[in-house]
Amino acid sequence: MKKTFTFSCLAAMTYGAAGAAWSEDAVQLDEVTVTGTREAASKVETPVSVGIIKQKDIALTGPTHPQQILGQIPGVAVGVTNGEGHTTAIRQPFTTSPVYLFLEDGIPTRATGFFNHNGLYEVNIPAAGGIEVIRGPGTALYGSDAIGGVVNILTKAPSLEPEVSLSGEAGSYGWYRLLGDASTGMGDHGGARAAVNVSHTDGWRDKTAYDRYSGNARWDYAPDDATIFKTIASVTAIDQQTGANAPLIYSDYRNNPTKNNFPIAYREVEALRLSTNYDRDLGNDSLVSLTPYVRKNFMELLASFALSSDPTISKSDVWSYGLLAKWRKDFPETMRARLILGVDLDYSPGSRREDNLLVSSTGSGADRSYNSYTLGTRIYDYDVTYQSVSPYVHGEISPTERLRMTAGLRYDTMSYDSENHLAPGAVAANVNGATRYYYQLADTTVDFSRLSPKLGLTYALNDAAHLYASYNQSFRTPSESQLFRAGNDASAANAQVKAENALGLKPIKAEQYELGLRGELAGWNYDSVVYVLTKRDDLVSQRDLATNVTVTVNAGETEHKGIELGLGRDFGPHWRFDTAVSYAKHSYVDWVTNSANFSGKEMESAPRWITDTRLTWTPQAATTAQLEWVKIGDYWLEASNSAAFGKYDGHDLINARVNHQLNKGWSVFGRIMNIGDERYADSASVSSNTRVYSPGLPRTYFAGVESKW
Secondary structure: OHHHHHHHHHHHHHHOOOOOOOOHHHHHOOOEEOOOOOOOEEHHHOOOOEEEEEHHHHHHHOOOOOHHHHOOOOOEEEEEOOOOOEEEEEOOOOEOOOOEEEEEOOEEOOOOOOOOOOHHHHOOHHHOOEEEEEEOOOOOOOOOOOOOEEEEEEOOOOOOOOEEEEEEEEEOOOEEEEEEEEEOOOOOOEEEEEEEEEEEEOOOOOOOOEEEEEEEEEEEEEEEOOEEEEEEEEEEEEEEEOHHHOOEEHHHHHHOOOOOOOOOOEEEEEEEEEEEEEEEEEEOOEEEEEEEEEEEEEEEEEOHHHOOOOOEEEEEEEEEEEEEEEEEEEEOOOOOEEEEEEEEEEEEEEEEEEEEEEEEEEOOHHHOEEEEEEEEEEEEEEEEEEEEEEEEEEEEEOOOOOEEEEEEEEEEEEEEEEEEOOOOEEEEEEEOOEEEEEEEOOOEEEEEEEEEEEEEEEEEEEOOEEEEEEEEEEEEOOOHHHHHOOOEEOOHHHHHHHHHHHOOOOOEEEEEEEEEEEEEEOOEEEEEEEEEEEEEEEEEEEEOOOOOOEEEEEEEEEEEEEEEEEEEEEEOOOEEEEEEEEEEEEEEEEOEOOOOEOOOOEOOOOOOEEEEEEEEEEEEOOEEEEEEEEEEOOEEOOOOOOOOOOEEOOEEEEEEEEEEEOOOOEEEEEEEEOOOOOOOEEEEEEEOOEEEEEEOOOOEEEEEEEEEO
16 A cells, blocks of 8 residues: 555656646546646646657657657657757758757756757667657747757656566668666655667668667655655767768769768767756645756767868767756645746856868769868867856646636856867868868857746637647857857958857847647547747858958848647547648748848748658557658758759658567567658758758668567
8 A cells, every 4th residue: 555655646746736627528638748837737738839759659669760759749850860860840940950959857968058969869769758849949948949849758667566678679781779678666665767778770871880879777766755756867878970861962862872972970979867856745735846967978070061161070078067946836726826936057067179180082072972081180179168047937827717827937147168278379270172270269258148938828618629829939049169169261360250250149039929729529639739930140151341251140030830730539449540740831031141142032951741640550459550651841952942953852751560469478560661662862952053862761671579577
């Protein structure tokens, strides 16, 4: 009895007392989300576009890349770069820009200013207990970077009873993966869980091998009925050759897609996270929560995308020490009011070491291949410390039984302190046969501050239909590399102008209006939303009239508007249909560069249509099969929308999965990706005045076995 009671206490405190939906019937069609308000809440009372992927769906999908799972949420698409590297499109074009926030159980996986667009490969997604994605600005609770969306990977809780599972799979192109998971079960005061992930592929293109080693553990401990400790430790090491997304001219894309023009490129990654969440029920419907954390992010990179313009090997190493603190008070007798006061603290000392490369190549233009290199000149060597203090307030109230209103406000104060280990002045380096200068700034400090509001409401039209509306602001600060390594040019004087100008960059700002409807109708579960998101003060390259030097300035404005729909229904006991559909238009509103005016044009790499449709068949309890159709619509290859270059035509992919349980302890599974063996592009653009395409994975097979006891 005590064991059961303790576990119930754990569950109740973990998920909070957010208040029921309008009626008991409505609760039956609802889900719980922990990302929209940083407090477990009924999804129908959360005025945020939040999509949820459950643990069972992750298990069936068996993703080898985030692309294969996140598309199940409307308006979300992920493109493959290298290994598990990715670009992301959530209410934005496919981009590597720092406009997304990646979390693990609500804790950012990286510090602001040290964003990596591949950040999801630092999290062990196959071992996750669920995934939640906020589309658009991440409310006033998350601060910098949460413009396009917030992706929160939820850890898997300990099981009620002890259990162990091991699975092994193999596939095309030298793929194998070993997954292990073990839980102690829940004792009188809690339990623990641990998982490992060892993955390898030879790569389907030349010299694109990839290795991953991940381990994560979680310990839930309840010393008494009012207290919970949740400790999470995660570690990941990645070693990959990064030419997997090497773009090709059209003839090679069609006829020789395994060709890799960047065989020397590589990326080595180490990530470590350790946190303990302390929740204490203070009585009188109040709770205090403290989450101290330590985090490390290391990367050594020879970037394929920079070989033609600025070839380097860079090493960045960042440690973070932070605290998420909040106090929550519920007033159940006063219109179900709730008040949350919190503050986020982050202290992240980091470093960057960067050496220019002398590379040898063959070919020319978009068909140039880079085959070897030697180290050249040290061009950057600095330490930089990011610090932030971010208090926030969040309130909820229900003036009527059907209506729930929320409001929030966050104030971020942030600074970068840099210490340059190279002498101030210009460093000359040989870049592809020409001299280039890298200006070294003296030690300096850059400060930013930003106030971010949010407003929202939900309204129960009836037991099965819930309307929501919201207004959110968000922003992103310039990254450390934009601030402290922007000064390179063909002349020393121009390099100095660029370096000093970069210190004056301001945050990019975003605001979003959205209106949504969730519910159930005639057996169909639906979640629909329309939105308009505007970004201002975006970074644009323009010629400074005083110096005649092209510099980066806050002068761009873009608009992103669309409609998203998630739809699902069971057809009898054996069939289920699900689809995630979005239609969006991404436009340059005011975008004048030093060479062109793109205002009024549609943004490149921005498909209007993104869909993921799944038909699931369960002929018996032991067997599940799924057929999936993924569609990415056409998009412009470059910003001028020139008819001479035109559009990428988009693509349609068909995938299949099956899982069969042989007996209580053993099951087998298989997947076929891209059944039709369609030639498609993970990305397409223009390079050296030539259309280029990065070919996507051809037909690929996976099969494996899992044992549980």
